[in-house]
Amino acid sequence: MEKYQKLTGIAAPMPLINIDTDMIIPKVFLKTIKRSGLGVNLFAEMRYNDDGSEKDDFVLNQPAYRDAEIIVAGDNFGCGSSREHAPWAIKDFGVRCVVSTGFADIFFSNCFKNGILPIVLPKEQVDLLMKDAEKGANARMTVDLEAQEITTSDGEVIAFDVDAFKKHCLLEGLDDISLTLAKADAIQSFEQQAQQSRPWV
Known part of the structure; x- marks a missing residue:
């Protein structure tokens, strides 16, 4: 996982509440186990017509927001089923930060594990950021x-709060596998000792 750097980019306003994981990445696209290639299907049912053409009124189809790296969202973002494909699709599209008044717990955790920073703020601050995002491509936010x-x-x-351990993992680019590999010597030592003391296992 790449290290999380200071992010300066376009923020897309998505004030809809209860955006669930099926809206983020519909179940028809869950057949893959690859983390890449899902960005084109992000918000597919809101983003495309039945014939595959783009819906002009959807925010990420508008010229000002096609390269958005931040989403300012309504409350309870990422609710619904616990599909990790949702943060995969968000990350593959190019979004690295989502701001909301609240997130579903599993989605919130999955974001950190996939290099996305979910930020929880009070409604008045999210509203302020939403208005800023509505200014379009010339209004760029910085997330430090x-x-x-x-x-x-x-x-x-x-200012925003973030768990110290999750912050460390993002800054250092550490996912669960990287954290485990960092303990490889200790794991190998334990296995060797266990084999010597219990060779029958």
């Missing part, structure tokens, strides 16, 4: 994980 601050296009700074 190290400092735990979001800076709006107007220079207003909003």
Whole structure:
């Protein structure tokens, strides 16, 4: 997993509440176990017509937001079934940060494991960021994980909380596999000792 750097980018406003994982990545696209290639299907049912053409009114189809790296969302983002394909699709599209007043627990955890920073803020601050995002491509926000601050296009700074361990993992690019491999010597030593003391196992 790549290290999480300071992010400055376009924020897409998505004020709809209860955006669930089936809306993020419909179940028809869950056949793959690859983390890449799902970005084109992100929000597929909201993003495309039945004939495959784009819906002009969907935010990520609008020219100003095609390269969005941040989503400012309504409450309870990522609810529904616990599919890890949802953060895979978000990351593959190019989004590295989602801001909301609340997230479903499993989705929230999966974001950190896949290099996405989910930020929980009070409604008044999310509303402020939503208005900033509505300005379009010229309004670029900065998300500084190290400092735990979001800076709006107007220079207003909003502090956010993040779990210290999850922050460390994002900054260092450590997923669950990387964390395990970091303990490889200790694991090997334990296995050798266990084999010597219990050769019958």
